[in-house]
Amino acid sequence: MSNLTSLLRISKMTWATRLKTNSHTGLETWCFQVQGQDMITPIRSENIKHVNPAGQWVICDMIEKSGYLEIMKISTLPNSYVAEHNEKIKFHLQCAHQDQHYQVFRLWSFYHQxxxxxxxxxxxxxxxxxxxxxxxxxxxxxxxxxxxxxxxxxxxxxxxxxxxxxxxxxxxxxxxxxxxxxxxxxxxxxxxxxxxxxxxxxxxxxxxxxxxxxxxxxxxxxxxxxxxxxxxxxxxxxxxxxxxxxxxxxxxxxxxxx
Known part of the structure; x- marks a missing residue:
């Protein structure tokens, strides 16, 4: 098991969409838009069943390993697939610094509560x-x-x-x-x-x-x-x-x- 304390931990607010499923392996292929780039990765179905497959804003807790980002935890932003909210959240992320994504998530989470x-x-x-x-x-x-x-x-x-x-x-x-x-x-x-x-x-x-x-x-x-x-x-x-x-x-x- 890797020593996670020595790895760079990152929280990124991203738009997540499911690309395809594989019933034989139990894996789903998801696309996460991170820092203007598409991060495509397989995830076990039970680990992402709480995310809307058509698209939803999530906060991804990641670690950086050998130049690659690995997702450790995914938290959803409720009702964030509403088109109007989508545009507002994008504007927040455009204004936010890279280390402020979790705070963007906090503000919008509070709104929904x-x-x-x-x-x-x-x-x-x-x-x-x-x-x-x-x-x-x-x-x-x-x-x-x-x-x-x-x-x-x-x-x-x-x-x-x-x-x-x-x-x-x-x-x-x-x-x-x-x-x-x-x-x-x-x-x-x-x-x-x-x-x-x-x-x-x-x-x-x-x-x-x-x-x-x-x-x-x-x-x-x-x-x-x-x-x-x-x-x-x-x-x-x-x-x-x-x-x-x-x-x-x-x-x-x-x-x-x-």
């Missing part, structure tokens, strides 16, 4: 906002930390806190979204001078948000999540009087994410 319809629609609109997505994957702070890594870290911690205190799934989902979007103020800072940014009123802050249109749509459907998210986006060193529960969770997540 949201049960509340209005919140699900809002998050889909966020994932479809090309300006925000380009910034999210590409921006680095002065210490060369990638924005996506920081944002998902805050979101994960918010979700963990919400789970630990046993709140509803909607509150847990909203906490993850609030954590993910918290650093969006950094986008404003990039396009406004420090002076202008520091003097922004709540109205000016909202007007300059890159996700302003998505928030307006959310407000038209359900006002409370809109107000909660806007409050969370404005958390600085201290929270407001009479804070929402999600606001408290986000504030705690910020503290442990530093």
């Amino acid at each position: 949201i049960t509340e319809a209005n919140l699900k629609d809002f998050f889909y609109e966020i994932l479809s906002n090309k300006i925000f997505i380009v910034w999210l994957y590409s921006f680095q702070d002065k210490n060369n930390n990638r924005q996506l890594t920081q944002s998902i870290n805050i979101a994960d911690n918010a979700k963990k806190i919400a789970t630990q205190i046993n709140v509803s799934k909607n509150v847990t989902d909203l906490s993850f979204i609030a954590g993910l979007l918290y650093n969006i103020k950094e986008f404003n800072i990039q396009y406004l001078s420090d002076n202008v940014y520091s003097q922004q009123s709540e109205e000016r802050f909202f007007q300059n948000l890159v996700i302003r249109e998505q928030l307006i749509k959310l407000k038209e459907k359900r006002e409370q999540p809109y107000h909660i998210l806007l409050r969370c986006l404005q958390i600085n060193s201290k929270i407001s009087n009479n804070p929402y529960l999600v606001e408290l969770i986000t504030h705690m997540a910020l503290k442990i994410s530093k």
Whole structure:
């Protein structure tokens, strides 16, 4: 058995399709589109029965051996064979760095796990906002930390806190979204001078948000999540009087994410 600890481990989000089956050997031939190239490999039927043969986005955990990639584990992205989702995911992967594929998978997996319809629609609109997505994957702070890594870290911690205190799934989902979007103020800072940014009123802050249109749509459907998210986006060193529960969770997540 190979010593896997010395091998390069890679996670790649790929589009997987079945090319043919062989009932005699129990093997299926699959095509995985990896880094712009087709990787064609035989896989035992029982190891890939959870993937849609007509095509589905998957995350492949691979190891590199002697210049070749070997698939160790395949995880599916639910409902990712929807054509509209397909195009959005492709755009994410175009923006993402090679080591960000697992995070792309995480974002879209979370979208499919949201049960509340209005919140699900809002998050889909966020994932479809090309300006925000380009910034999210590409921006680095002065210490060369990638924005996506920081944002998902805050979101994960918010979700963990919400789970630990046993709140509803909607509150847990909203906490993850609030954590993910918290650093969006950094986008404003990039396009406004420090002076202008520091003097922004709540109205000016909202007007300059890159996700302003998505928030307006959310407000038209359900006002409370809109107000909660806007409050969370404005958390600085201290929270407001009479804070929402999600606001408290986000504030705690910020503290442990530093």
